[in-house]
Amino acid sequence: MTPVQHTASEDFALLSRLYAEQHAAGATDYLADHARTSVVLHQVNVFRWYVRHIQAGTSVLDWGSNHGPDACLLRHWFGDAIDLHACDFVPEDTFRVFRDYAKAAYSRIFDPLTLPYPAGRFDAAVGSGVLEHTAMEGEALKELYRILRPLGLLVVTYVPYAYSWAEWWQRNIRKRDFHRRVYTRRGLAALLKSHGFYPLELEFQTTVPNVVEGKQPTWWTRLGRVFRYPLPSHAVLCCVAQKMIAM
Numbered sequence: 001m002t003p004v005q006h007t008a009s010e011d012f013a014l015l016s017r018l019y020a021e022q023h024a025a026g027a028t029d030y031l032a033d034h035a036r037t038s039v040v041l042h043q044v045n046v047f048r049w050y051v052r053h054i055q056a057g058t059s060v061l062d063w064g065s066n067h068g069p070d071a072c073l074l075r076h077w078f079g080d081a082i083d084l085h086a087c088d089f090v091p092e093d094t095f096r097v098f099r100d101y102a103k104a105a106y107s108r109i110f111d112p113l114t115l116p117y118p119a120g121r122f123d124a125a126v127g128s129g130v131l132e133h134t135a136m137e138g139e140a141l142k143e144l145y146r147i148l149r150p151l152g153l154l155v156v157t158y159v160p161y162a163y164s165w166a167e168w169w170q171r172n173i174r175k176r177d178f179h180r181r182v183y184t185r186r187g188l189a190a191l192l193k194s195h196g197f198y199p200l201e202l203e204f205q206t207t208v209p210n211v212v213e214g215k216q217p218t219w220w221t222r223l224g225r226v227f228r229y230p231l232p233s234h235a236v237l238c239c240v241a242q243k244m245i246a247m
Contacts, residue, residue, distance in 0.1 A: 003056055003077040008211040011044045014076055015069055022067070022097040031067070031095075041212045042205065043128075046238055047073045049208045050126070050155045053200075053240050058123035059083035062104060063115075063144065064130030067095035071102035074126075085122070087115065113139045117147045124148075129158035132181045141195035150245045154197050157205065157238040159183050164235045188237055197241035204234040 006014075019035035033039070047070060054060060056078055062071040065086035074084055086104040093099075099106065107116045112135040125144055134140040144154055160167055162182040170177050183191070189199050209215075 003051075003054075003081065004079065006076060008044055008048060011047065011073055011076065012040060012212050015040045015043060015072065018069075018072060018097055018101060022095060025097055034067075034069075041210070043069050044073070044212050045208050045210055046128075046157050046205055048211050049203075049238065050157070050240055051077060053153055053155070054078070054082070054124055056081040059085070059121065061117070061122045061125040061147070062086040062102075063125045063127040064088050064133070065104070065106075065128075066090065067098045068102050068104065069098070070126050070128050071104045072098055075102045075104070085117075112136075113143070115143045115147055119146050120149045121147045122149065122152060124153040124155065126155040127157070131156050132160050132183070137181065137191065138195060141192070141197070145196045145243060148243045150243060152243045153200075154192075154241045154243065155239070156188075156241070157236070159188060159237040159239070161204070161234050161237055162187070166235045183237060185237060188239060192239065192241045196244050198244050199239050199241045202237065202239040205236045205238045206234045208238065 016035070016037075019031060019040065023031055023035060051073075054074065060074060060082050062068055062074070062085070065071055065088050068086055071084060071086050074082065078084075084102065084104040085107065086102065087107045087109050089109050092106045092108060109116065125148060127144075131137055131140065148154065160182045162184045164182070167182055185202060185204075189202055192199055
């Protein structure tokens with residue numbers, strides 16, 4: 001069974017509708033910030049960048065899902081053709097509109113160093129803006145390695161880039177809302193490899209094609225992609241990695 005090939009505009013409309021309905025059910029500053037057009041557009045673009053690695057008939061975990069936009073998009077594409085799960089620290093009845101649409105089997109996390117799943121449970125795990133917020137990134141990656149099957153996939157997106165102009169501004173000028181843990185391309189790759197994951201694709205999200213509006217990256221970001229230079233226009237990294245096994 002193949003997933004439904006929704007258009008980027010349909011994906012964008014879905015998330016926009018869910019945000020509007022959740023906002024009507026109970027507004028929060030967090031939701032309002034993530035419901036901005038630019039943020040939803042970015043979410044859809046990076047989802048469509050990695051979703052080609054997800055297969056029907058597999059089990060997928062939305063790791064650190066919070067309100068679960070990735071889970072909702074996965075359900076939108078695959079329907080009942082994937083075994084979809086989600087986990088986070090927030091109670092299950094939080095973000096009810098998103099939960100009802102995704103219909104992911106939700107597990108609440110109580111131990112920051114342990115995931116409530118048996119070894120080899122999932123074929124893929126997706127962490128959208130999660131790795132940099134974990135208590136101990138190494139322990140988090142060990143747990144992800146444990147719960148993934150051999151050659152399983154780990155998708156990490158919205159990983160804050162160490163040389164980002166936006167990060168510098170938040171840290172040094174605004175002095176708030178900055179990430180305390182940031183990553184270079186080489187550093188992220190090395191971190192993943194040291195915990196058993198081999199990067200298949202590692203990109204700046206700035207260079208992910210803007211499929212919603214039909215725009216390609218600018219010449220400036222294209223230049224950064226070619227030369228792998230730490231251009232300050234790049235804010236976040238995204239990576240699809242595979243669980244390595246002993247040969």
